[in-house]
Amino acid sequence: MDPNGIPNGIGKAMKNLDLDGHDLPPSPTPSSPSTGRKYALATELVYTESNDQFNASSTPIYQSATFKGGPGQEYDYSRSGNPTRTHLERHLAKIMNANRALVVSSGMGACDVITRILKPGDEVVTGDDLYGGTNRLLTYLKENNDIIVHHADTTKLESVKAVLSDKTTMVLLETPTNPLIKVVDISGIAAAAHAANPAAIVAVDNTMLSPYLQNPLDLGADVVYESGTKYLSGHHDLMAGVIGINNVALGEKFYFMINSTGCGLAPFDSWLLLRGIKTLAVRMEKQQANAQAIAEYLESHGFKVRFPGLKSHPQYALHWSQARGAGAVLSFETGSVALSERIVEATHLFGISVSFGCVNSLISMPCRMSHASIDPATRKERSLPEDIIRLCVGIEDLTDLIDDLSQALVRAGAVRLTENGFEALELHEAGRTNVVVDEP
């Protein structure tokens, strides 16, 4: 394959070359211990084997666009393949329980690569609480490429089945959704989609949980993708997108697109992402423990909290049947947009920012920020409350986080001091809920 993606005939002459011209096995070498038992995920995350000439402990950054040499060598041009990127892809494939992983320049880049296989007239079935960027891309495809997009309430198998047919070419799911934290039955919907059309591709956006907590390919999905910008990286210092597949032909289609458009992840960012992945387990464990405690704190004081770690979550059992943890994103409502705005502005430790997955805690109002690209009418139709506050919990000390939230609730006027602690103000007036917050 030459840099223009035109087959140059060399592949035919060389045995065992994959589509990108690499003489490497299509699936990662298993790093199982001699007992035959598979290593646990926390071990796989940090353990990497490499054949580096100097036995470097950290995978070297091959900051090179070209590689010298004649036909048949492993690398020639970094758009087609780069050793640092390949190392990351093989490491990720193992972690995602995939045969092949591909890394691109952002999560939306991954979504773009996947949806480029759609042809005019193809039908896509997807959710009604999608990530704003995904919604924007699907709207573009609908308006410009004649793709038919059905938004269904993916929490109800029946409403998904109602729009599935033999014309369904792709089903695009997110679970839990953000910020409504709706849980989607991956295996149930995958089975229904494949029954409607055996060739339908079920793609799952796994950004909210990461491969540490959920493996959609094991649940019947054909493609898993996620934003590496979030938990995989963990530090908000890079943007990346990751795609995992078991189907070889599908993997080749996606690779063709990446090589053709040039969206493969750069060597330096590939190295940074490898570095982030090594601490995924410890970060995620701490983040979700903090998130659980904060969700319980807010709920015990009367707020309507959405978090799959709470027994009150309407799909608690479904979530735990397909995931190993609740993640670290939760949302809650206050009953008033102005009040929510004051709370968001009054926190110190929770940075006002879009995105999540970082070691720092973040706070945002999705209707004003990440989901602002969805017009107000559509937000209303999808019952996205304008006052909803999203918390993305980091690895800070839990007491500090709860103190920060408590003082923000007081300063925002959500609660007032009484003999019994704090008592809700506006929430009372809105007649929604009865909030009493303990003295911080």
Ligand SMILES: *Cc1c(COP(=O)(O)O)cnc(C)c1O
């Ligand atoms: C952030 C995000 C994306 C997009 O990823 P980028 O790396 O920002 O392009 C897609 N899906 C979900 C659920 C996300 O949170």
